[in-house]
Amino acid sequence: MKLSEKKRLAILDAAEALFYKSGVEHTSMDQIAAQAGASKRTVYNHFATKDELFHAILARMLANINNDEVISFDQNTAIEQQLTAIAEQEVRLLTSANFLRIAKIAFMQMLLQPELAQSLANNSMGCMRYLEPFLQDANSAGVLDIDEVDVAAKQFVYQLKSFVFYPLLYGFESAKHQQPELVIKQTVALFLARYKAA
Amino acid sequence: MKLSEKKRLAILDAAEALFYKSGVEHTSMDQIAAQAGASKRTVYNHFATKDELFHAILARMLANINNDEVISFDQNTAIEQQLTAIAEQEVRLLTSANFLRIAKIAFMQMLLQPELAQSLANNSMGCMRYLEPFLQDANSAGVLDIDEVDVAAKQFVYQLKSFVFYPLLYGFESAKHQQPELVIKQTVALFLARYKAA
DNA sequence: GAAAAACTACACTCAATAGTTTACTTTACG
DNA sequence: CGTAAAGTAAACTATTGAGTGTAGTTTTTC
Numbered sequence: 111m112k113l114s115e116k117k118r119l120a121i122l123d124a125a126e127a128l129f130y131k132s133g134v135e136h137t138s139m140d141q142i143a144a145q146a147g148a149s150k151r152t153v154y155n156h157f158a159t160k161d162e163l164f165h166a167i168l169a170r171m172l173a174n175i176n177n178d179e180v181i182s183f184d185q186n187t188a189i190e191q192q193l194t195a196i197a198e199q200e201v202r203l204l205t206s207a208n209f210l211r212i213a214k215i216a217f218m219q220m221l222l223q224p225e226l227a228q229s230l231a232n233n234s235m236g237c238m239r240y241l242e243p244f245l246q247d248a249n250s251a252g253v254l255d256i257d258e259v260d261v262a263a264k265q266f267v268y269q270l271k272s273f274v275f276y277p278l279l280y281g282f283e284s285a286k287h288q289q290p291e292l293v294i295k296q297t298v299a300l301f302l303a304r305y306k307a308a
Numbered sequence: 309m310k311l312s313e314k315k316r317l318a319i320l321d322a323a324e325a326l327f328y329k330s331g332v333e334h335t336s337m338d339q340i341a342a343q344a345g346a347s348k349r350t351v352y353n354h355f356a357t358k359d360e361l362f363h364a365i366l367a368r369m370l371a372n373i374n375n376d377e378v379i380s381f382d383q384n385t386a387i388e389q390q391l392t393a394i395a396e397q398e399v400r401l402l403t404s405a406n407f408l409r410i411a412k413i414a415f416m417q418m419l420l421q422p423e424l425a426q427s428l429a430n431n432s433m434g435c436m437r438y439l440e441p442f443l444q445d446a447n448s449a450g451v452l453d454i455d456e457v458d459v460a461a462k463q464f465v466y467q468l469k470s471f472v473f474y475p476l477l478y479g480f481e482s483a484k485h486q487q488p489e490l491v492i493k494q495t496v497a498l499f500l501a502r503y504k505a506a
Numbered sequence: 507g508a509a510a511a512a513c514t515a516c517a518c519t520c521a522a523t524a525g526t527t528t529a530c531t532t533t534a535c536g
Numbered sequence: 537c538g539t540a541a542a543g544t545a546a547a548c549t550a551t552t553g554a555g556t557g558t559a560g561t562t563t564t565t566c
Contacts, residue, residue: 113563114512133420135333138553149514154555217478218419221412222331224479231480261494268470269463280415281422282429296459303502311533312542336523347544352525513562522552532543 118156120146126167130211133218134164164219171212172233178203180240183247189254189306190298196244197270197294200237204275205290213279238267255307262305269297316354318344324365328409331416332362362417369410370431376401378438381445387452387504388496394442395468395492398435402473403488411477436465453505460503467495 124146128137139160143150157163181196203209220227241263248254256262273293276282322344326335337358341348355361379394401407418425439461446452454460471491474480 112512117513135331136420139555140553149516151515151556152513155512158555160554214419218416220478221416221419222334227479231478261490264471265467265494265498268467272466272470273462280418280429281425292459296456296463300463300498300502304498310542315543337525338523347546349526349545350543353542356525358524507566509564509566511562511564514560516558518557519555521554524551525549527548528546530544532541534541535539536537 117146117148117152121148121153121156121163122167122170125163126171126211126215129164129167129215134160134215168212168216171208171215174208175203175212175235176239178236181237181244182240183244183251185251189248190302192244193266193298193301194294196237196241197266197297200267200270201274201290201294203236204271205278210278213275217279236267238263241266252307254305256305262301266297266301269300270294273297315344315346315350319346319351319354319361320365320368323361324369324409324413327362327365327413332358332413366410366414369406369413372406373401373410373433374437376434379435379442380438381442381449383449387446388500390442391464391496391499392492394435394439395464395495398465398468399472399488399492401434402468403476408476411473415477434465436461439464450505452503454503460499464495464499467498468492471495 121142125137125142128141128145131137139153140150142163143153146153153163157166178199181192181199184192216226216230220230242259245254245256245259245262249256249259270293273296274288274290277288319340323335323340326339326343329335337351338348340361341351344351351361355364376397379390379397382390414424414428418428440457443452443454443457443460447454447457468491471494472486472488475486
């Protein structure tokens with residue numbers, strides 16, 4: 111790899127780590143340069159402004175996230191098992207260091223810049239990419255009985271986010287770990303109690 | 309009211325509004341003084357540092373929140389109706405301008421200062437003050453059938469927060485209003501499907 | 507191996523902002 | 537009314553941090 115590329119990556123890595131630790135506002139370009147092992151001038155040669163650097167990080171992180179396999183409804187597998195698989199995948203995403211890092215950085219900025227929230231909200235992630243079609247198919251197959259598929263999908267995902275993601279994001283319960291398996295079990299149970307076809 | 313008290317309130321009001329709009333970091337003490345109609349020196353006579361002012365605001369807001377009536381389980385009223393009442397009260401809290409203001413200010417800081425998150429997390433608010441005993445009583449009366457009351461209480465409240473609070477907090481869906489009645493109906497329905505005693 | 511591109515150290519400008527000092531005016535109150 | 541408490545305006549200090557300019561060194565590329 112060329113030196114120029116190595117520096118660029120080092121700068122992105124350094125900025126990401128510092129933004130995560132201290133927030134964008136509390137991180138100076140001098141700190142970033144120092145942590146990256148680059149001169150400040152080099153930082154500015156790669157990224158004209160701090161804001162440009164911030165958006166480059168956001169873009170890189172978003173690109174690294176959506177890699178999970180799409181799960182489609184399968185007539186021949188128990189619905190409980192399929193929903194559990196989806197939940198497991200989602201919990202893995204929501205609790206990954208990668209995702210938490212981007213989330214914390216992004217959420218901080220979103221509270222300050224509503225327009226950023228808008229643009230990120232449209233970017234649907236994780237199982238929200240495919241959950242509605244999945245539920246629709248299960249509906250058609252007579253396995254589930256859902257009136258409003260969009261609401262049901264949100265109910266499912268929001269349970270997971272509320273139990274595993276937000277507590278980690280905000281640092282509630284730093285010591286007491288939520289048992290992911292328990293959360294998944296409870297979420298699937300709640301969902302099926304409501305929507306499993308009679 | 310004495311001038312001194314009036315100034316103190318004006319400063320708190322101004323700081324609250326500005327912290328809400330721009331975040332604590334992006335609000336200067338000069339701005340606060342100007343908006344409060346006070347001299348900067350007066351601001352510093354009331355609050356020695358910006359941080360002290362921030363905590364004074366937090367304290368005032370917290371004091372203004374927990375005022376809602378506690379709802380206790382009533383043997384003679386349908387459980388659906390009682391849960392709906394609780395949900396309505398909670399949604400009113402979660403969508404009130406007051407609560408959203410403190411939440412936005414506090415959440416921003418929480419992302420930066422995990423220890424603040426710890427101290428605020430303990431401060432349980434809204435219906436979380438009384439929901440677990442309520443469910444326990446309903447359990448004992450044979451109206452509900454819940455294994456883990458703490459999990460169930462969270463499931464209930466998290467639904468409401470996810471649908472009405474977080475979207476407003478982060479400015480997702482600024483235009484498209486979530487219908488609060490619909491959210492309440494769906495939440496109660498989901499909960500009772502799972503936990504209503506046979 | 508030489509020209510071009512990229513990196514470095516470091517001094518610099520410029521603006522913002524927390525908090526202070528001072529000299530003076532207004533308000534509260536016995 | 538007179539004194540003490542509180543408020544005011546405005547200049548001031550000191551620091552921080554974004555971004556630039558420069559002169560010289562290293563890396564890439566042809």
